[in-house]
Amino acid sequence: MTDRLPRKDISFREFVLLCACLMAMNALSIDPMLPALPDIGRDLHVPNANDRQLIISVYFLGLGVGSLLFGMLSDRFGRKRVMGGAMALFILSSIACAGAQNFSMLLIGRACAGFFAGSSRVITVSVIRDRFRGDAMARVMSLIFAVFLLIPVMAPSFGQAILWIAPWRWIFWILSILTVFILLWMLLRLPETLQPENRMRVDATSLMRTVSTIVRTRSTIGYMLASGVIMGALVGFILSVQQIFFDVFDARKIFPFAFAVIAGSMGVGSLLNSRLVSRFGARRLSQSALIGMVLVNLLHLAVILTGRETLVSFIAFQAATMLMLAFTASNFSSISMEPFARGAGIASSFQAFLTTAVSSALGTLVGRAFDNSTLPLALGVIVFGTISLLIVAWAEEGKLFTRPRHDALRDHPTEPIH
DSSP states (O other): OOOOOOTTSOOHHHHHHHHHHHHTHHHHHHGGGGGGHHHHHHHTTOOOGGGGGHHHHHHHHHHHHHHHHHHHHHHHHOHHHHHHHHHHHHHHHHHHHHTOOSHHHHHHHHHHHHHHHHHHHHHHHHHHHHHOOHHHHHHHHHHHHHHHTHHHHHHHHHHHHHHHHSOTHHHHHHHHHHHHHHHHHHHHHOOOOSOGGGOOOOSHHHHHHHHHHHHHOHHHHHHHHHHHHHHHHHHHHHHHHHHIIIIISOOTTTHHHHHHHHHHHHHHHHHHHHHHHHHHOHHHHHHHHHHHHHHHHHHHHHHHHTTOOOHHHHHHHHHHHHHHHHHHHHHHHHHHHTTOSTTHHHHHHHHHHHHHHHHHHHHHHHHHTOOSSSHHHHHHHHHHHHHHHHHHHHHTTTOOSOOOOOGGGSSOOOOOOO
């Protein structure tokens, strides 16, 4: 696959970087909050430590609902117009969070922010699908994930740095400012990628037709569900990690740096995936990683049950888990989107809604089960990984580690953005 675009087009590198920043809006809205959760809980009088997780959970809830809407609108009105309007409303929601005077107002603002942030996630995937498919799309998605994952690596340190010099409300103010810059970059530099012939009317008929195709396409619905289940492990980690470092290991001071190590392993995994997916295929890599994730966490479970869990072992096992999770995220997404050149926005919306709804529900179960140990998290990864693998086996009709013999799904040439 060539990485060059026509001269009048945005460069391939800038395209990858911009898409990564658009998708990183969600990480910027979640990870910097983690070190601030105790301060927010204290200032807004939240007595139950587990209730502070709602600051993250309601964001995911809004994200899932918003994801269902904005991709469909972008199929009708174009990618840039819809995403630009939603990002502007996201900025207003973040400003409302900065000024929240009680916990309920903060949760409402967070739910609204998540709702509008759903646009950046699904429309960015639609933009990528407008131009790539199959293993080629998986490679581009991996490059984007590798850049995007630099944000969660740095985000807790970013949030902690703000807390050293300003109250927690400034996290929302700075988030709003950064989003303004990303919005302007997108409006000025990203061409409209939706071709006129691929525009669709937003009505019940077109919606049901696309949803019917999704549900009837075994690989699409299967990989969407499998992605949602395994991403429940990531949500459970995000909801639990602050309490694990602060309460289980009394490691408040090193939390941002340890989080960077764990999140950084996902970036390494995404880079490796971008290099390997053209050679081995998205299915082989993601399925192998899923099995590896279950085996690693079975070993982690044994360490916990024998009383040998330490801060070092926790970081090591979580880094290995996130490394393998990186091989599933972009590949599952690409496989499920293979059939949708037309209707990519609706398909991306449905994918994001389904995966977010499933992962949020399962991850919340892990977070609420926190009992001042790492046991619920390890068990969650084992259970979710096993279920996800069974769903993939169903989607592939029991034939794992295969690779479709379709040249168009491999190194597909880069198409120009108009």
